[in-house]
Amino acid sequence: MSIEQLAEIAQAMVAPGKGIIAIDESTATCAKRFAGVGIENTEENRRRYRELLLTTPNLSDYISGAILFDETIRQSTSDGVPFAKYMMDNGMIPGIKVDKGTHNLAGCPGEVVTEGLDGLRDRLAEYYKLGARFAKWRAVINIGDDIPSGTCIEANAHALARYAALCQEQGLVPMVEPEIIMDGSHDIDECFQVTEVMLRSLFASLVEHNVVLEGCILKASMVVPGTTSGEQVSVEEVAAATLQCLKSTVPAILPGIVFLSGGQSDEAATAHLDAMNRMGPNPWPLSFSYGRAMQAAALKLWSQDLVGNFAAAQKTVYARAKDNGLAALGQWQKAA
Numbered sequence: 001m002s003i004e005q006l007a008e009i010a011q012a013m014v015a016p017g018k019g020i021i022a023i024d025e026s027t028a029t030c031a032k033r034f035a036g037v038g039i040e041n042t043e044e045n046r047r048r049y050r051e052l053l054l055t056t057p058n059l060s061d062y063i064s065g066a067i068l069f070d071e072t073i074r075q076s077t078s079d080g081v082p083f084a085k086y087m088m089d090n091g092m093i094p095g096i097k098v099d100k101g102t103h104n105l106a107g108c109p110g111e112v113v114t115e116g117l118d119g120l121r122d123r124l125a126e127y128y129k130l131g132a133r134f135a136k137w138r139a140v141i142n143i144g145d146d147i148p149s150g151t152c153i154e155a156n157a158h159a160l161a162r163y164a165a166l167c168q169e170q171g172l173v174p175m176v177e178p179e180i181i182m183d184g185s186h187d188i189d190e191c192f193q194v195t196e197v198m199l200r201s202l203f204a205s206l207v208e209h210n211v212v213l214e215g216c217i218l219k220a221s222m223v224v225p226g227t228t229s230g231e232q233v234s235v236e237e238v239a240a241a242t243l244q245c246l247k248s249t250v251p252a253i254l255p256g257i258v259f260l261s262g263g264q265s266d267e268a269a270t271a272h273l274d275a276m277n278r279m280g281p282n283p284w285p286l287s288f289s290y291g292r293a294m295q296a297a298a299l300k301l302w303s304q305d306l307v308g309n310f311a312a313a314q315k316t317v318y319a320r321a322k323d324n325g326l327a328a329l330g331q332w333q334k335a336a
Contacts (some may be wrong), residue, residue, distance in 0.1 A: 006215030014256030062325030065093030084131025277330030
């Protein structure tokens with residue numbers, strides 16, 4: 001696939017007023033979410049739940065694509081249409097999570113590195129055949145006493161860059177996700193500093209590995225205080241700090257940035273995105289790639305009646321997509 005085609009897909013992923021729904025939870029993570037609402041974690045229930053999300057009527061009004069899990073990209077709708085084909089036919093781009101999760105970083109207590117580079121070229125080629133047109137790899141950066149270390153930052157930036165280069169070689173747009181974890185007592189300034197260092201290292205690595213930035217998407221964390229810091233900050237402060245950090249680190253040539261919700265409440269994730277877009281114009285489109293913040297309300301409703309509440313749960317998915325689609329334009333209005 002040519003650079004122009006990769007750039008075209010990347011631009012379509014962040015089309016005005018549209019974002020990505022992340023439904024790439026592993027089977028273990030899905031088990032936790034299902035357990036929380038009393039749903040049995042069977043393959044059929046997982047398939048049915050993903051079907052609920054992906055076949056929400058008119059979802060493509062506000063959703064440009066979805067990140068799928070390995071199991072999901074091999075599954076089909078109840079009518080036998082492969083999910084990837086269903087998405088393509090309905091104006092959405094199939095994506096695939098390709099990392100193998102985090103493991104302790106040897107020699108660096110309290111820090112992790114994402115694994116999954118071994119055999120990745122062949123897996124990407126298979127995912128392309130299954131219909132995927134973009135991929136995602138998540139790095140995890142914890143903030144604590146004397147961490148993150150330079151070693152952790154560099155190891156994760158290097159892995160993200162190697163993954164991104166392999167994606168482009170196989171015709172997929174890489175979504176690079178260096179998540180700065182909210183857990184901790186750090187204040188917003190420390191989150192800013194760590195995010196800035198991580199992004200500088202990431203883009204230096206991407207350039208070193210000859211990744212074409214025009215065919216790449218950043219999935220970014222917002223600059224927020226740690227969950228146990230006790231620091232109270234306004235929506236505008238989070239938006240301003242996040243924008244300042246991104247403008248000082250992210251090349252303007254990047255087609256777009258999508259945010260992860262990262263443990264924020266549904267409304268906070270939407271409000272922060274909306275505020276950043278109201279502060280524009282910005283060098284790149286700013287949109288969303290939310291998981292829990294898109295799904296939580298629908299999952300809770302569906303769990304109460306897996307048959308009877310299917311359509312009602314889809315309505316909540318659409319409502320969340322619409323809220324975030326409007327926030328991506330800076331046009332969201334908080335409900336009275």
